[in-house]
Amino acid sequence: MDLLVLNAITQELQSALIGAKIVGISQPTDLLLVLFLRKKGEVHRLLISANPSDPCIYLTSKGAESSSLSGFGKSLKHHIQGGQIAQIDKPALERVVHIDTSKRELDGSKASLRLVVEIMGRHSNVILVDVETGKILDSIKHVTASMTSYRRIAPGAVYVPPPQQEKLDPLTLMKEDFIHVLGTRPQEKPLWQHMLDTFKGFSPLAAKEVQEDPNPEVVWNSFKRIADALKSGPYEPAIITLSAGSGKKNKGARPDRSYLSPIRLTQFDPAQAQVQVFEGMSQAAGVYYAEILAGQxxxxxxxxxxxxxxxxxxxxxxxxxxxxxxxxxxxxxxxxxxxxxxxxxxxxxxxxxxxxxxxxxxxxxxxxxxxxxxxxxxxxxxxxxxxxxxxxxxxxxxxxxxxxxxxxxxxxxxxxxxxxxxxxxxxxxxxxxxxxxxxxxxxxxxxxxxxREGKKEKKRGIKEPSSPRPFPPSPFRRFLSSEGFPIWVGRSSQENDLLTLKFAKPEDVWLHARGVAGSHVLILNRAHSESVPEKTLEEAAALAAYYSKGRGLGKVPVDYTLKKYVKKPKGSPPGLVTLIKHKTILVTPRKEI
The missing domain is CATH 1.10.287 (Helix Hairpins)
Known part of the structure; x- marks a missing residue:
């Protein structure tokens, strides 16, 4: 999440959340928070992620309240739940958002705390600070003195802002100074890289919006557009998705890549760029980060x-x-x-x-x-x-x-x-x-x-019948052999048992990679053919080899037999079976048929 996106998000947060009451906190993962806030009868959800690969903050319509909270989530619940959002701001040209909260304590005193959200790649963090003392109460990631010499982020330490970049301020730069900066660029250095190295607040995406042109006036105008957007907008939230082979104008961009931007981007060829426009920046961010966060x-x-x-x-x-x-x-x-x-x-x-x-x-x-x-x-x-x-x-x-x-x-x-x-x-x-x-x-x-330790007495009397475990809606990976035989592959030890013990018929062919963990595989022979064709057997064996720990071994031995020769030892763990008799085939693993 670059500075342009963060500026647009902050504007939305200021409009929607100041004065809102914090009514709940959820922590789906160690580095992901969702704050539930109520304002004028409407509940808002503020998502904050400090994941180093894709840190972000935005308003979302998703996220159910969870009772499971880790250490930092519990600290937030204790200190700020029940309080109000008093102010939201961010230092200029910094990827840091301050969310100030106010809460009346039991003794009648007023506690003013600040949630500092730092969106800075691998250094991203969420820090709770006492405004009066400037001391850290807790943080989603602790940074000890042995990890950094500049600032310690841990309970009791005084909060120190991230170090300032030794770069020029694009918001106050005059045209003459900009043209002078242009003249200092080494000949072999791309213009966007020079912008990135010289000016605060520029991401690679924003830097590439500065137009390469022999006329300094044209370059200045394209630079000024980005600088103005860094000040206050206006914003046009969008997701731009590039298709493969996007032409010279996108040279250096990766194919099939999506970009989140609050401004109109000119660096991409319109014929190769699909633009999805949104009403708000948070709405765009929600779509952009949905799969990323789900993956995390x-x-x-x-x-x-x-x-x-x-x-x-x-x-x-x-x-x-x-x-x-x-x-x-x-x-x-x-x-x-x-x-x-x-x-x-x-x-x-x-x-x-x-x-x-x-x-x-x-x-x-x-x-x-x-x-x-x-x-x-x-x-x-x-x-x-x-x-x-x-x-x-x-x-x-x-x-x-x-x-x-x-x-x-x-x-x-x-x-x-x-x-x-x-x-x-x-x-x-x-x-x-x-x-x-x-x-x-x-x-x-x-x-x-x-x-064994005698802490639990065995229950005596009539045992209540357990309800049968429901089958998954669509169990197993399912394939069809080139000769029309269905082939089913278990996806877990429980599914292996389900496949072999519940779904398999006596004349079906059962397969498993020899001597390694992996899926039970079944060739459905419901027509009771005298023997399954050799090609189908090889295809099923290749699947059994692929969906096993032996996948990387090149040629993999796979045992196969009729299901009626597969037995489950009494009391054995899920997925464990014994074979009365079997044959073995050597195959190359294949993911698909």
């Missing part, structure tokens, strides 16, 4: 799910190592039996009070002597019984430990599959479905831990 929220959710899954996987890896060590110890049970029997064979020569004894090892072909540890507090017979008890205990534990280890390995495979599906999800709906699945796994694990 999608990536934020993806990142949080992957972090959560990584923690679950690390925990499972720790369990696996512990159980393998436990199993290795349990499998040494025969050693305890051997020691007990050696003591029994030598009872006549062993006495209570000895710490250890040297006995002949009749298990050894060479009958070598070995040293056996004893307990001086016990009789040799009691020591032998102790060894036998250790033997019996470890022997009994082996099936239990192996079962737990198998369970942990199955859960690890399930988590890796979930991880793969989260990485591959392309739509908000897919990610939201996966979020529910990840949360359900976490709740299940917490329940197991609470039961």
């Amino acid at each position: 929220q999608r990536e934020t959710l993806r990142s949080s799910l992957l972090q959560l899954l990584s923690r679950h996987l690390a925990k499972n890896e720790k369990k696996r190592r512990h159980l393998e060590e436990e199993l290795a110890q349990a499998e040494k049970a025969e050693e305890f039996k051997r020691l007990g029997e050696l003591i029994i064979a030598n009872l006549s020569r062993l006495k209570k009070g000895e710490v250890e004894a040297e006995v002949v090892d009749f298990y050894d072909p060479d009958q070598k002597k070995v040293r056996v540890k004893l307990d001086p507090q016990l009789t040799p017979y009691q020591v032998a019984q102790k060894y036998f008890n250790q033997y019996a205990k470890r022997k009994r534990s082996i099936p239990f430990v192996r079962g737990r280890l198998d369970s942990v390995m199955a859960e690890t495979a399930y988590l890796k599959e979930l991880q793969f599906f989260v990485e591959e999800a392309t739509s908000p709906e897919e990610l939201e479905t996966l979020e529910k699945e990840v949360k359900k796994y976490g709740e299940r694990e917490r329940g197991k831990e609470e039961e």
Whole structure:
């Protein structure tokens, strides 16, 4: 969001929000806020994003109030919710907006706080400042002294504005001075780059509006148009979308790129630029940033799910190592039996009070002597019984430990599959479905831990029947083979189960990339053909290879079999199945047929 757009937005905020009451605060992501404000019976929503890639601020018609708030959202709710917007302004030529609020405290005193919105790329921030003391109460991003030597942004620090640019002020520049500046441009330097490097407030888009011309008067007039717009407008909000191959006039512009602008742009070829005009700047910004913000929220959710899954996987890896060590110890049970029997064979020569004894090892072909540890507090017979008890205990534990280890390995495979599906999800709906699945796994694990720790009593009595889980409106990725066979591909572990256990028929062909996380794939053979054609099988296998973790391996082995040979082990995690018999085909992954 450049300075021209921010100026136009600020004018709208001043007109719409001064005097409005702050009635709610929502925080969809860590760096995204929505303030709900009421004025004369009308509710306005002010969206503020401090995301480094696309920071922005504008009035929006979207955004439901949420009860989920992080640290900064909670601070805002405590300090400014219930207050009024007293003033909105911005320093000239700075991408900073000041929103001053006033709120009556419980003791009757009046608190004047300022929300400073800094729209500055990776340095973007939203900072709450006490107007009277100038100190920071909180910020959406904290900047410590170790991160910058210029200013610290953290609770208790004095707010220091962003550093001033060492450039010329375009608002006060005279024509003669501008022509002099033109003369200082190096011959190889583009005019727009010279404007960008020389004048405050110019973005690359605005700088390219300064017309390259041999006549300095023409250049000055085009420069003056931008300088006047930086002062106060007038504004003509629009989104300009370029098509590919936009001609010489747009040289250097990227094809199929959209631009948000509050003024009419002359740098693009009208034949190649589609212009969408809006009544207000916020309306234009809402359309322009809608997909960008949706993408940011999608990536934020993806990142949080992957972090959560990584923690679950690390925990499972720790369990696996512990159980393998436990199993290795349990499998040494025969050693305890051997020691007990050696003591029994030598009872006549062993006495209570000895710490250890040297006995002949009749298990050894060479009958070598070995040293056996004893307990001086016990009789040799009691020591032998102790060894036998250790033997019996470890022997009994082996099936239990192996079962737990198998369970942990199955859960690890399930988590890796979930991880793969989260990485591959392309739509908000897919990610939201996966979020529910990840949360359900976490709740299940917490329940197991609470039961083990005795914090949760198992409910007794009649179990209420659970309502069947509704199917998604359009489950699975769906393809049609070149020979007319429908091919369905699962998009999550839950959908894998749904596809294999609910939708598949016995004669359908089931496929999955061998040994890696990925989608269950089904060739619908509802006509009960004796065998699915080889080409259809190869196409389905290529899809199974692509929608798996083995995608980057070149050639991928894919197992396939009839659905009637696919079984679900009792109690196994979603997506986990076993095959009674199968064949394997080697294919190159393909995203589409």
